[in-house]
Amino acid sequence: MLWRLLSIFKHNVGHMTFIPLPAFNDNYIWVTQATSQQTIWAVDPGDAKVVIEYCQSQQLKLAGILVTHHHKDHTGGVAELTQLYQCPVYGPASLAPQLVTHPVQQGDEVSVADNMFLVLETPGHTLDHLCYFAEPQDSKPLLLCGDTLFRGGCGRLFEGTPAQMLSAMTKLRSLPADTLVFGTHEYTLANYRFAVAIDPNNTKLVEAIEEAESLREEGTPTLPSTIALEIETNPFMRFDRKEVVEGAAKLLKEDMALDAVNSFAQIRRAKDGF
Numbered sequence: 152m153l154w155r156l157l158s159i160f161k162h163n164v165g166h167m168t169f170i171p172l173p174a175f176n177d178n179y180i181w182v183t184q185a186t187s188q189q190t191i192w193a194v195d196p197g198d199a200k201v202v203i204e205y206c207q208s209q210q211l212k213l214a215g216i217l218v219t220h221h222h223k224d225h226t227g228g229v230a231e232l233t234q235l236y237q238c239p240v241y242g243p244a245s246l247a248p249q250l251v252t253h254p255v256q257q258g259d260e261v262s263v264a265d266n267m268f269l270v271l272e273t274p275g276h277t278l279d280h281l282c283y284f285a286e287p288q289d290s291k292p293l294l295l296c297g298d299t300l301f302r303g304g305c306g307r308l309f310e311g312t313p314a315q316m317l318s319a320m321t322k323l324r325s326l327p328a329d330t331l332v333f334g335t336h337e338y339t340l341a342n343y344r345f346a347v348a349i350d351p352n353n354t355k356l357v358e359a360i361e362e363a364e365s366l367r368e369e370g371t372p373t374l375p376s377t378i379a380l381e382i383e384t385n386p387f388m389r390f391d392r393k394e395v396v397e398g399a400a401k402l403l404k405e406d407m408a409l410d411a412v413n414s415f416a417q418i419r420r421a422k423d424g425f
């Protein structure tokens with residue numbers, strides 16, 4: 152029954168489908184399948200049971216795993232899944248050889264369900280954080296971004312510096328505007344409460360909030376997002392907009408930062424204390 156409901160959230164992207172399997176409180180484990188194949192790939196499987204149940208209910212086999220960073224809610228199911236399916240695991244070198252069988256770095260390519268994904272290093276949330284980007288011939292570009300970019304927000308800086316996260320945001324901002332962005336947490340409404348507090352005159356943001364609220368009322372995931380939407384509405388992609396930095400400074404009762412790195416840090420600090 153649960154899986155039948157989930158099929159509502161299936162995103163057909165060219166010859167691939169993406170399905171967000173809910174895990175823990177607010178994680179999504181994205182699974183992707185090439186329509187011609189009876190195998191799936193899982194992104195950041197923090198919980199093995201969720202993926203195993205899905206595979207069994209759909210009579211699918213797990214062909215491989217992508218990992219974005221070392222946090223337990225993204226890797227907790229990897230050992231059990233590889234034991235069961237003997238599949239390769241692509242991810243940061245920090246997790247090799249225990250969990251990751253194929254360590255990858257910036258510029259490497261990974262073939263997933265008939266698509267080549269390019270590895271982007273985006274340290275900030277953690278030092279080992281990777282994103283995966285693809286430009287399939289038959290669909291919009293795709294970004295699997297873990298906890299680097301959320302709809303309306305970005306990951307907390309647990310290990311990296313504001314300068315590193317700023318450069319991750321700059322890297323992601325330069326991707327094609329229509330790129331579909333598959334983040335791994337349903338944080339959208341909370342992120343938007345902060346965003347609108349510091350950027351209240353942003354009409355695109357107000358529209359995005361209304362859309363996200365009605366999706367959540369129906370129990371529908373607010374993801375994937377797009378790079379275009381994030382550039383227009385996400386304060387961490389808008390660190391060089393005066394009104395956004397001004398809003399963050401006001402919230403913190405500080406003077407407004409004047410350079411990009413300090414502006415980004417100021418917005419992040421305002422969110423952390425929000």
Ligand SMILES: [Zn+2]
Binds near residue numbers: 220276
């Ligand atoms: Zn994380």
